[in-house]
Amino acid sequence: MKIAILPGDGIGPEIIEQAVRVLNALDEKFEMETAPVGGAGYEAHGHPLPEGTLKLAKESDAVLFGSVGDWKYDTLERALRPEQAILGLRKNLNLFANLRPAILYPELAGASTLKPEVVSGLDILIIRELTGDIYFGQPRGVRTAPDGAFKGEREGFDTMRYAESEIRRIAHVAFQAARKRDKRLTSVDKANVLETFQFWKDIVTDVHKEYPDVALDHMYVDNAAMQLVRAPKKFDVIVTGNMFGDILSDAAAMLTGSIGMLPSASLDANNKGLYEPSHGSAPDIAGKGIANPLATILSAAMLLRFSLNKAEQADRVENAVKKVLAQGLRTPDIYEEGTTKVGTKEMGDAVVKALA
Amino acid sequence: MKIAILPGDGIGPEIIEQAVRVLNALDEKFEMETAPVGGAGYEAHGHPLPEGTLKLAKESDAVLFGSVGDWKYDTLERALRPEQAILGLRKNLNLFANLRPAILYPELAGASTLKPEVVSGLDILIIRELTGDIYFGQPRGVRTAPDGAFKGEREGFDTMRYAESEIRRIAHVAFQAARKRDKRLTSVDKANVLETFQFWKDIVTDVHKEYPDVALDHMYVDNAAMQLVRAPKKFDVIVTGNMFGDILSDAAAMLTGSIGMLPSASLDANNKGLYEPSHGSAPDIAGKGIANPLATILSAAMLLRFSLNKAEQADRVENAVKKVLAQGLRTPDIYEEGTTKVGTKEMGDAVVKALA
Ligand SMILES: CC(C)[C@H](C(=O)O)[C@@H](O)C(=O)O
Numbered sequence A, B: 001m002k003i004a005i006l007p008g009d010g011i012g013p014e015i016i017e018q019a020v021r022v023l024n025a026l027d028e029k030f031e032m033e034t035a036p037v038g039g040a041g042y043e044a045h046g047h048p049l050p051e052g053t054l055k056l057a058k059e060s061d062a063v064l065f066g067s068v069g070d071w072k073y074d075t076l077e078r079a080l081r082p083e084q085a086i087l088g089l090r091k092n093l094n095l096f097a098n099l100r101p102a103i104l105y106p107e108l109a110g111a112s113t114l115k116p117e118v119v120s121g122l123d124i125l126i127i128r129e130l131t132g133d134i135y136f137g138q139p140r141g142v143r144t145a146p147d148g149a150f151k152g153e154r155e156g157f158d159t160m161r162y163a164e165s166e167i168r169r170i171a172h173v174a175f176q177a178a179r180k181r182d183k184r185l186t187s188v189d190k191a192n193v194l195e196t197f198q199f200w201k202d203i204v205t206d207v208h209k210e211y212p213d214v215a216l217d218h219m220y221v222d223n224a225a226m227q228l229v230r231a232p233k234k235f236d237v238i239v240t241g242n243m244f245g246d247i248l249s250d251a252a253a254m255l256t257g258s259i260g261m262l263p264s265a266s267l268d269a270n271n272k273g274l275y276e277p278s279h280g281s282a283p284d285i286a287g288k289g290i291a292n293p294l295a296t297i298l299s300a301a302m303l304l305r306f307s308l309n310k311a312e313q314a315d316r317v318e319n320a321v322k323k324v325l326a327q328g329l330r331t332p333d334i335y336e337e338g339t340t341k342v343g344t345k346e347m348g349d350a351v352v353k354a355l356a
């Protein structure tokens, strides 16, 4: 079993280092190989997703990804900017199913900007389609408007599109995930305005026939954004497209107030996956040794569970994280009075120790 | 001066009735004419936006709109569904600038699901472009995929597009609004993925040259959704496209916990406008006399201010609303212990009385 390790930019290398230490501390040993990605890829090979990095990712069983991006690359042409690496990996590896849990650890309830009674015990799973939609739809670009009220003017344009089988496969992932949880699935669309999402709704409704034990409901994306703020605990599993999922999964993560704790998995049809923290590269705190490595360590746990089929090892890692939280250890992003403030490395140390 | 009154469905007629009473209680008298819209339009004339209703809206100086929609129309073909009325009015009247204030009244701070310190004193203005984007972009539909990985399959598709002058005019509205407030504008885009929004960002940056006194920043839509939850008070004015604005303005409204209080204005280039509450038609409580009429009354105040140029009368209405809140009157949606629960009509009575 081989794991590709892609640290990336900003705090990426620091947090990945701790996750790798945790993996190395398990009984079973895994082959790991590191390669540059994002800004680091651009520095090393002139491209955010260097050929060698993509090759490594393809031939590995799973990818552990840190984070990419730094303001210093903002002036590069878009194709060379760090975030193209993550889009390229998703598309090239066919990672169509993005699983983003939004869980509020009881110890961290105070960190949320929402009232404790609204979010305590929050445990929702957002499943975002990740290789289709307006993210990749062709045609797109800047052109002279060929028709309409602004014909002849310069315009920017993109194409939203979803094919039937794309919707079917993500719907299956979502229904199956709901089956393992509270058996409730909310499909988020904008069927009242968009043809793509009326089509989405029809297909999801059709797939539902194969999962009569799961309760399905449909919600417009604007309403979903409201309900996430109003009563987030009412959701179990949410499934939606790439664009809406981008927005809603980040909003849901922020409800917890501890985005430094939230892992994510992006899977292909055979459970090969890329695992990364839900937070970004935080260049402002990079190199200071204060970043929270727990989202990355929990991403490694998801990697063990989904791609390497090592549920027991995954449980061990997740329990170790719970243990250090119970011990009161906190990186600055989740620090509260009465707890012990630690840095990135001490947090890694503590998790490794808690594994024993 | 003529005002078109379009009550619509659900609680629409009840809340409009109170707003009309408030308008009639002002010193100056306005001509008003009522017409059916949404489900009511469909019942009366077989179309959600009957010809006569559109004609009335066109020849009036402003439109006061209740709300449309009811589950019983869900099975109609899309072109006949109630929400097509609002899309049709926006497009036909060229109402490209949607102003959605999200204000938290001090008396209602407890209604929010967010902690008081995060939202107390919240006062942000979201400006949503309303006649372009993927809402109206052609081509769109369901077809056999002409190319790509799913060529030959059935697919749903839509086109996102923004022409230069569409972006320029909404940017001007936004910069001018920011000038009257705290002089800070956040343009929300997804320039890292979408060509349309890289173009948007470039044009907004260009328009900024004419407003050097306003501070402009750019934020990705996923981050904006997070920041609205994390620290909403950091925003002053937000400007964005139709689709992102739909999602963010509803999320922002829900932050206040009192969406029954929030008005909106949709303006054309000459300040002709359509005014409606930010909440929906709430068919579940229609006819019970318990709906909150204040968002509609405050929409009437915006109508006086923007379309009829009656700032003084607008102030009077807004002050009357503040007064009834200070008196402790609350419809059930904003009721808390220690306040006085009233119905739709009593709330209207109280505002009329407070005008005196
Ligand atoms: C970096 C960006 C392209 C990316 C996205 O929009 O998908 C990010 O926001 C994410 O959610 O992983």
Ligand SMILES: CC(C)[C@H](C(=O)O)[C@@H](O)C(=O)O
Pocket: A192, A193, A222, B083, B086, B087, B246
């Ligand atoms: C009813 C619907 C078409 C509409 C929209 O999406 O614009 C509504 O959500 C709104 O925000 O006014």
